Amino acid sequence: MILSTPPRRPRLLPGRLSAGLTLAGALLAAAPGPALAGGGTSDLLLVPDSGNDRVWALSAVDGSVVNNNYFPADGIMKQIIQIVVSPTGTLIMTDEQMDAVFEYSATGTYIRTLAGPTDGVIGAYGACIRDGFVYFTSGAGDLSPNGKIYRVSLKGGQVSVFSDWAGIGQPRGIVPYGDGFLVGNSTDDDLEIVSSTGVVAPTPFHNSDGVNGINFPQHLTWLANGELMATGFSSPFGIFFYDPKGFESGRLGAPYVTTSPRGAFRLENGDTLYTAGTRIDRITLSGSTNSIVNQLGTSFRWITRFSPPPPPCPADINDDGVVDSADLGALLSAWGAGGAADLDGSGSVDSGDLGILLSAWGPC
Numbered sequence: 001m002i003l004s005t006p007p008r009r010p011r012l013l014p015g016r017l018s019a020g021l022t023l024a025g026a027l028l029a030a031a032p033g034p035a036l037a038g039g040g041t042s043d044l045l046l047v048p049d050s051g052n053d054r055v056w057a058l059s060a061v062d063g064s065v066v067n068n069n070y071f072p073a074d075g076i077m078k079q080i081i082q083i084v085v086s087p088t089g090t091l092i093m094t095d096e097q098m099d100a101v102f103e104y105s106a107t108g109t110y111i112r113t114l115a116g117p118t119d120g121v122i123g124a125y126g127a128c129i130r131d132g133f134v135y136f137t138s139g140a141g142d143l144s145p146n147g148k149i150y151r152v153s154l155k156g157g158q159v160s161v162f163s164d165w166a167g168i169g170q171p172r173g174i175v176p177y178g179d180g181f182l183v184g185n186s187t188d189d190d191l192e193i194v195s196s197t198g199v200v201a202p203t204p205f206h207n208s209d210g211v212n213g214i215n216f217p218q219h220l221t222w223l224a225n226g227e228l229m230a231t232g233f234s235s236p237f238g239i240f241f242y243d244p245k246g247f248e249s250g251r252l253g254a255p256y257v258t259t260s261p262r263g264a265f266r267l268e269n270g271d272t273l274y275t276a277g278t279r280i281d282r283i284t285l286s287g288s289t290n291s292i293v294n295q296l297g298t299s300f301r302w303i304t305r306f307s308p309p310p311p312p313c314p315a316d317i318n319d320d321g322v323v324d325s326a327d328l329g330a331l332l333s334a335w336g337a338g339g340a341a342d343l344d345g346s347g348s349v350d351s352g353d354l355g356i357l358l359s360a361w362g363p364c
Contacts, residue, residue: 145187
């Protein structure tokens, strides 16, 4: 449950929790819950690689790599931090280097720029969508106490300052909360409550000292069990979990998180995936850390769940733009097996797939 009224100021825990207690709380917070609305086992995780200006795709079930060049470099995206899926299925991408927010199609084609430097944007970090608007965080220089949260309609048009953080800090991750937002402050390390009118509450959702608590919060994510998951980039770096009142309920730190995390995601198998520079690692429910990727030259950012659109013409088995005898031959040669010719996903190529192919005969 997400509260709609500001909770009381949390009490800081004295010192660092023991590794065993911390792990137990974090794994409890990360325990498997119901799948997100609209999600499925075929869903992907989109992970920007700003070292190569491209986007990777991973499995939402176990974090394994599906495609390391799912959206190739196109000369437009330069340092994508977060991808957000719009209600119409397009992808909203924040770009820190280009000081911009882009909109892409679900197949990775650039559509337009929703906000950019001419709108006053200096860096673009976290984003979320609410009531037909994109809300995104921006700064006036790294760690400057003069950040902003901007707002722009998904239909395009004027970009406005929704919340001015002059003297408050640098906003990073942002998620809906009640009728407003929760926003990570990378200057004072607090998780701030921002009202529906852009006012930062005097009492934060979570008050961190940046020494024993979260330091430099980045990616924020609501879990299916109602808890908040946040990555802390600086020491004591880790993945932190908070109950709906802002109390820390657990964390995954050293030795489970081996370097500064940026993005995090709770996988369908219950494990926790996180990105950290050139690494993508998975922390299992048993408490081990497994490397998914560790590749020089990469720079992985925040993680987004994504339901890929179905192929426009699945009966076009050889992808030549037409369903014809070549596709029929491919289907018959795969009869009784699986693969691309299993058009109805039954696990076996049979008469059901033949019927689908014949009904789609002709140009796609």
